[in-house]
Amino acid sequence: MTSEQVEEPPPPEEPTGPARRVTPTASGEEGYRRGLGSRQIQMIAIGGAIGTGLFLGAGKTIHRAGPSIILAYAVAGVVIYFIMRALGELLMYRPVSGAFSEYAREFLGPFFGFATGWTYWLFWVVTGMTEVTAAATYVHYWWPGVPQWTSALAFTLLLYAANLISVKIFGEMEFWFSMVKVTAIIGMILVGLGVITFGFSAAGSDASFGQLWSHDGFFPKGVGGTLMTLQLVMFSFVAVELVGVTAGESKTPAKDLPRAINTVPWRIALFYVGALTVILSVVSWTAFEPGTSPFVAAFARIGLPAGAGIVNFVVLTAALSSCNSGMYSTGRMLRDLARNGQGPAFLTRLSGNGLPLLGTTVSVALMLVGVWINYQWPSKAFDYVVSFATISGMWAWIMILLAQLRYRRLSDRGLLPRSPFRAPGTPYTSWFALGFIGLTLAVMAVDPDARVSLYGAPLWAALLVTAYRVIKSRAPEVFDEPRP
Secondary structure, three states: OOOOOOOOOOOOOOOOHHHOOOOOOOOOOOOOOOOEOHHHHHHHHHHHOOOHHHHOHHHHHHHHHHHHHHHHHHHHHHHHHHHHHHHHHHHHHOOOOOHHHHHHHHHHOHHHHHHHHHHHHHHHHHHHHHHHHHHHHHHOOOOOOOOHHHHHHHHHHHHHHHHOOOHHHHHHHHHHHHHHHHHHHHHHHHHHHHHHHHOOOOOHHHOOHHHHOOOOOOOOOHHHHHHOOHHHHHHHHOOOOHHHHHHHHEOOHHHHHHHHHHOHHHHHHHHHHHHHHHHHHHOOHHHOOOOOOHHHHHHHHOOOHHHHHHHHHHHHHHHHHHHHHHHHHHHHHHHHHHHOOOOOHHHHOOOOOOOOHHHHHHHHHHHOHHHHHHHHOOOOHHHHHHHHHHHHHHHHHHHHHHHHHHHHHHHHOOOOOOOOOOOOOOOHHHHHHHHHHHHHHHHHHHOOOOHHHHHHHHHHHHHHHHHHHHHHHHOHHHHOOOOO
């Protein structure tokens, strides 16, 4: 990825010796058009916290843990805030498009930059498969006879076409996708509070906050049951870091990015903790089943079938929104890797309207594997791709935290400029977040549904090491830049 500044003022004086900043591996501008305005950046950040993990995955977590899932989302939300503040500190030190790979390269070494770029690309390819799988599942609500794979194929091609127009169109789509999700969740919370307060609907007097502990307590499956949900809980939050990828196409990154990151706590409190608290108070946790959106099920149980249909449309929109973000991200990640000499050179080309057309096309072609998975294993497709997406997404978080810890040490010693948006509580908050991610990986190792991703991880790591060595042997200058 390029390490050029996205702002025009002169760069600060470079430190000498081992703390010298990484210089660009390609000359010239990044070439992207600054088509994302403040309102679009804000809604992309909000929409990144509301996706399939909440709308569909929460059904499985509720079934596994009961009301205690609210606590799991709250604690995980705190961890996500620590990660985002660490990212924010790095972004304000040097905002670049596709930031994670560049920061890993600068502060951890060339291999980690290479591995992070390709792993984050893989994450969004797999996430795209996850989201079209979810979208195809939602279509069954209206047309159960439609094969799941045909819906997945149609949605993939539709979003691919939309991503070929311009970044401004992408920003507008994400703005309205996110607006629908935000409005719907707020509406669901208000309806749920009305049911609890006034007792209307089929739920009647059963709806109360007492539902949170009246069916075998707040931890009906024990603490172990709650821990076993961590993989799906963390998957719910993957994509919040997408705001970092928009840095190179934001009109005013110094203003928009900190503001978007600082909204993380209230977004999580409202959209996860608040929404799930209300839903589990309206309908007992025992009524929810895996594979069914708890939001759709809740409206159906309280006797509002029209509301259930509306909510199903909303969750379909959420899935398409996330897939749309994935297509946006993967094309830029591939182009940045190619510009650094770590990918095929033809992927550096931009279309006439400033879009990484070839990178997006290659990524979407691989997303079509998700259509085949939906054809082969329609009932297990979501579980399979979620586990792969979670582990590759968490790698980006680990790199963000480790890079921020090293950057903070260097800036505190005066070897690098201090970021104007410093993460509070460092290094303790960053180490806490790393520990929580480690706990999640340990839980995945003992979960039969999630363990499949750990089988694939060593194969992916071996492929990355091999590719790195081959590229380094043929073009050692690609990885010559010293790290701090």
